[in-house]
Amino acid sequence: MKTCTVVREPNGEWHASLVYEDDEVAQPSTKPASPVGIDLGLKSLVTTTDGVKIPHPRFLRKAEGRLNRLQRSFSRTRKPGR
Numbered sequence: 416m417k418t419c420t421v422v423r424e425p426n427g428e429w430h431a432s433l434v435y436e437d438d439e440v441a442q443p444s445t446k447p448a449s450p451v452g453i454d455l456g457l458k459s460l461v462t463t464t465d466g467v468k469i470p471h472p473r474f475l476r477k478a479e480g481r482l483n484r485l486q487r488s489f490s491r492t493r494k495p496g497r
Contacts, residue, residue: 425474 420432452464461469475482 426472 417434459468
């Protein structure tokens with residue numbers, strides 16, 4: 416194994432990327448598939464030429480309810496000694 420990278424996403428998921436080094440060079444057994452174009456956009460995160468659309472994760476939108484509740488409770492707190 417050459418490297419191992421462990422990442423925690425903002426939504427709490429964990430991902431590990433493992434890179435191995437091999438002395439043998441693999442030869443492709445078949446002709447590669449046709450190329451696919453990828454477009455990064457504002458309405459959808461990724462759009463491919465195949466018509467596949469991956470939406471934005473929108474972490475803030477999902478957390479707004481919790482954020483509002485925490486801000487309300489924080490605004491009601493009093494400083495110590497007052």
